[in-house]
Amino acid sequence: MPGYLEALVGEMEAAGRPKVRWLVGDVNMGWSFPVAKRLGIRVASFWPASMACLAIMLKIPKLIQDGVLDDKGWPVREETLQLAPGMPPLHTSLLSWNNAGAPEGQPIIYDLVCRNNKFSDLAEIVVTNSFQEAEAGAFKLFPDILPIGPLFADGAFQKPVGSFLPEDERCLRWLDARADGSVVYVAFGSMAIFDPRQFQELAEGLELTGRPFLWVVRPDFTPGLDMAWLQAFQRRVAGTGMIVSWCSQQQVRPCQTHNKLHTIEPLNFLNNTDVHDSVLFRQVLAHRAVACFVSHCGWNSTLEAVRNGVPVLCWPYFCDQFLDRSYVTDVWRTGLAVAPGEDGVVAKEEVRGKVDKVIGDAGFRKRAGWLKDAAAECVGEDGSSYKNFTRFVELLSE
Incomplete structure (x- = not known):
């Protein structure tokens, strides 16, 4: 080089x-x-x-x-x-x-x-x-x-920055239809990999919460997943959860080619739908409906949660993400972390319990709001x- x-x-x-x-x-x-x-x-x-x-x-x-x-x-x-x-x-x-x-x-x-x-x-x-x-x-x-x-990157760029896959613009319309502070947003970045058992535990844990959830599942997120099980799960949560293959938490935008949505669909998560030019440039994490963020705690994701005052349920995968988790749980106290069992798997009951605690504790959102204000003041x-x-x-x- x-x-x-x-x-x-x-x-x-x-x-x-x-x-x-x-x-x-x-x-x-x-x-x-x-x-x-x-x-x-x-x-x-x-x-x-x-x-x-x-x-x-x-x-x-x-x-x-x-x-x-x-x-x-x-x-x-x-x-x-x-x-x-x-x-x-x-x-x-x-x-x-x-x-x-x-x-x-x-x-x-x-x-x-x-x-x-x-x-x-x-x-x-x-x-x-x-x-x-x-x-x-x-x-x-x-x-x-x-x-x-x-x-x-804000709306002035009029395009997503640093996205690895095409985005699903339906996310914003789906969020618009949800109540304030009701949605669990789940995204693990561009590199984390879950085995089929962990995927199922997470999925069933989200289902157990009884809350609406928006879950980003990359095409390569879980190799070897049982498609029959996945289809049954999708039918059960069709009225509550939305699963997409990629959705930038930075912004959602109208597609520039024939006003059609183009997505990668190896798991058949999505159907192509028309989108309209009136779709606004807004951040998913800034949406009024988002109650908490289940995250791998990459630094960019962590800062986006900070900047938007969103409490976090931390699920670190590798490298510096464990340190970022410690900021959230021990220093800023804006969220909690999942605890794997003795077999290394985070159980569905753990997912449900921690989501409920993060959303139910007003202190997390209050401290997240203070940090949001501090971030805004620094860049102002x-x-x-x-x-x-x-x-x-x-x-x-x-």
Whole structure:
């Protein structure tokens, strides 16, 4: 990759385009920073996950020195780690680089993290998709790293941003027909995989709640699912639940091709339906009908819940999602987490009970509302994120 990047810059300049002055790179793409420096290009780095996650990564040498980790990144002691007051507690067995897949891949991920830590020193500025009030403890540890979030794409773009699959615009009309604060919104992002048994437990748990639910089920979410069972389940919940193959929680939009809805339907979840140009650009999580969000706790999803004041039922899958869960349950106290049984499966009774608790506890929504207001203040004019973003833009303009 470094060679290709260097060639790309050369081709751009050979074609008469202006000289590249800045490279803005994801911290996880740290290999690009030495290339930029070699070419006389200034570097700014962007961290897309929580500041707490980056802080733990940057503190790896200290954690080794303190005997918490060995030099391969594995925990020496089984304990709960908290780097500073106000930061989320995390058990040493749940560090992001040790939970990114099969154990045999851990050395590669850990080496990548350590190398990226060194490459970050080449950046003149580091910005992150977070805000001061959400992660005050982490930013106190690293005051030179600037929060510029929560970042989001609004209706001005008139198109979905970062979606992997076509979206089902029926979601919004379906939500419009539901009562305020009644719907359980369930989405596990673009990578989580459930085995058939866990899928069925979740499905039956949602059914047991007796509440309306909107559930995003990607085509590849559950390989090997019993289609006869699925069809029977769909018939039972037809009047209550809506299952779609993809629905951006950022926004819902009219399709641009012949005003028809195009979806991927390997499980025959959906029927194509007409949509109208009057469909508004609105966020699913901002809809008045949504009562709680059952989420894998990816950072973008977590911030979208924060920005819209929605309580969360946390169901982390891998990497930094366990840390994000800890923010929700232990620091912000805007939701709860599911507890798997001894067999590792989250039972349907657990799903029903936790959904009822999240929706039934007014304290979760009250604290979520406070965090929503804090986020809005940060990105508003004269807010801390607004000022940091302005500083960032001014630097890139030099």
